[in-house]
Amino acid sequence: MIVLTGATGLIGRLLAAELVGSHEVRVVTRSPRTAGLPAGVEVVEGDPQRPGTLVDALRGADALFLHSRAVGDAAHDVVALARDLGVCRVVALAAANVDDPLDAQPSRLRGDRNKEADDAVATSGLDWVSLRPSSFAGNALTAWGGQIRAGNDVRYVYAGFEESPLDERDLAAALAESLTRDELLGRRIDLTGPESLSHREMVRQIGVALRRPLRFHEVPAEPAARGMVAGGLPEPFVAAMMTRYAAHRTRPQFPPTPELEKLLGRPPRTFAEWATDHVADFEAAG
DSSP states (O other), X not given: OEEESSTTSHHHHHHHHHHBTTBOEEEEESOGGGOOOOTTOEEEEXXXXXXXXXXXXXTTOSEEEEEHHHHGGGHHHHXXXXXXXXXXXXXXXXXXXXXXXXXXXXXXXXXXXXXXXXHHHHTSSSEEEEEEEOXXXXXXXHHHHHHHHHOSEXXXXXXXXXXXXXXXXXXXXXXXXXXXXXXXXXXXXXXXXXXXXXXXXXXXHHHHHHTSOOEEEEOXXXXXXHHXXXXXXXXXXXXHHHHHHHHTSSSOSSOOOSHXXXXXXXXXXXXXXXXXXXXXXXXXXX
């Protein structure tokens, strides 16, 4: 039995779908009646940030997936409870920047506790793996989807900033392997997409997928940051993100590694493939 936290989020849903059919899967969620998970998945009510509510979910389980945002500051306590209830393996979803100063990790300022999850599994005394992915390809949809649905002009900061976007489906497949394969145990594994791409190039590739002439217009960081905050993003999050962009204007953030291909036994999906598969998400409704 494999227990998943964070199963109603993007990565958790993909992971549940990856595992169900070949493994017994139990997910823990605060809202089981609205979980909407695949048939065959056992759904148990519980709050991953309140470990005492997870006893029923963890009893009889062999492995646990620790989602860093779902468990939050309770990571160590959740892992300790899992160990006490006989769970043998725990796999954490952390991040490639987990060792950066905490205030320089943008996702932390939106609830992720990557450092805590990473530390909790590595010091658990259980069989463990911690995956440290680079930025998700889907971040492009969050950053530019609204502008692309409205027209062909994308205004954003740092056209030349480069990173190696990772298709979320490949991350889910890697997590499934980590939960079931012994040769990965005891490792912190850095995962990236297969190529380093600039903001401008990612927008171009989305345009190719859409068969539209998207144009990237670089805007200054300060007014862009003010606009993001005015649009509802937390100011500390925006500041950390802008600092990250500025630090990698001339050198790629997290250049490609071969780890994902070695783990999956196949080439990872490219950003162009991701864009092609998400054309509908970038098209205007109606």
